[in-house]
Amino acid sequence: MNESFSPRRVGYAVAGVMVVVLGGMVGFHQTVREDWFQSFYRSVVTVSLAGLDTVPRSTGARIVSILLVLAGLTIFAYVATILVEGIAGGVLTGVLAERRRRRAIERLSGHIIICGYGRVGQRVAAEFRESGEEYVVLDFNPDALEAAREGGVLFVEGTGTEDEDLVEAGLNRARGLVASSDSDADNLYITLSARAARPDLLIVARASDEDAARKLRLAGADRVVQPYSTAGKEMAKLVLRPQVAAFLDIVSTHGGPELRFEEIEVGRTENAGESIRGLRIREVTGAMIVALRKHDGTFDTTPTPDAVLAAGDVIIAAGTPDELRRLEELFPPGEAVA
Template sequence: MQRRLVRRILLIAGLLSIIVVVGTTGFVLIESYSWFDAFYMTLTTITTVGYQEIRPLSHAGRIFNSFLIMFGVSAMFLAVGAMTQSIIELELQDRYGKRRKKRMIDHLQDHFIICGFGRVGRNASYELQRANAPFLVIDRNEQRVAKAASAGMLAIVADATHDDCLREAGVLRARGLIAALPSDAENLFIILSAKTLNTKLTVVTRASEEEAGEKLRRAGADTVFTPYAMAGRQLADVLLRPHVVEFMDFARSNIGSGVAMEQVCVSTRTEFTRKTFGQLLELRKSGVIVLAIRKQGGETTFNPPPEFEISAGDFLIVMGERANLQKLEQILTS
């Protein structure tokens, strides 16, 4: 749409420029006008302002001016019509785009809300986008929202600290929320509002100051990340356990091999409910590695033995290629 409008404007500008150049040159050659007088005469002719001629035209000059009037005035009417059409199309596109975006938001279910499209929110959005998870970006900055939209994300210009904006984002139907604003106070305000509107909402945030972490948890945040503490631990791990860090980065990476770690919930409808891990021969055929099993009560068993019993609602922490992970998910959630 925008390319077509730009191309239309360039064509109109080029046509008018050609007519002005031809008219100016014609008056200079036929009537011996100065360049400025010839330009002025051409401009008053094609714009139909009704000014009189600078001086009486000769017979050849009138013939030339007649053709200039026909082509020049037609070009001006065409330019005005095209510009009017462009303005109407932009207005309609803006209205249709807003309605279409609202319909998409209204149809979101069990989605994630990302408050803030800064450095933290942007990277979280890209990760959710790679996972094909439904999510919505909220930011007060129009340029950031436009950047998110250009990346194929659903984004709106809104203030996430307001309850009405959270309702508009579907917080009552949402599955989780990421509070990624630069201020701990703003994140605290978002958490209080979101948890009040939806007590079942899983909220994740970041804390600029370590002292603010406990306050954010008391406000209702399920998980609080402190970037500086995490960066410090990771720097130390690189020195002490470089191969472990390399392996974890490899497992979390989405580049190259396509190997990733994922969690798969055992459905009540699957035939593998109440069976032991050793009986799940399909797991071995799926080409994935089961790293751990987390029970509904919260207990986590790493490297589960063959006699370990699997129940509905358990989460399997698995690692493998994405295609194999999808096959395993189909088996355990069918």
């Protein structure tokens, strides 16, 4: 809690007001000879700087009035100091920051929601950040929220198991969701809630074992990742097939930014229906098509130069950022494919 608004300082202000009001009540009772309630009323009016009820006739009462006015000014100055220090310390600005963060989230569209900002969630966020993807973090753990706050990440304090929190994170406008909580049960609830609200949403979930992975798929997850299983396979691959592992490391973002994989959808453009050879993709763009996902859902893992790129197909290509950009220019976004 900010020191400016500590209970001790607030207590000092309240105690000061009480002492001054009671002292003024006694002073007026002795000098003006009024009853206790009237003396209390006159003291409150004077200390609050609202003005004098009537001008005191005796010198003693006037002295008491002057002292009460000065005391009231001192107390108001003290309270004003607390408020100013609170603003400078971020107590009130924290409310403004919260409002700005919510407005920024409300403006997002086509973003990704990360439910769970632990080690896995933070690694996912780092990958999104490097790729320029917009995302929102949803978590309730104080350490996770502090990490998001320090990193300047848009976040919602809550849990993905509550529909209201998902809506606040922009579920209706999101294009994907990552359920990366440490709890399989939470990830299952998150997946069920998100799938019920958005049947078309891409959902990637984390699972600790195969049984949890099976249940997550039944709940509606499009992809399920088992970190421990994946890590074990990767370590074995490094030992059994080190050159293959080295190549995959090179073409990943971890190995270097100059060679990447990208997926590009073939829309209803003038180049749709042409073959790879006919478009001279390798010569024109420099990128290499390594696989094709046909519009019927099947994969062509070794496309030949005569393979036809039909509308609705998804090209899996490898190349540098410039080469992939030139490939995307051959298939600009057109009319959506059913």
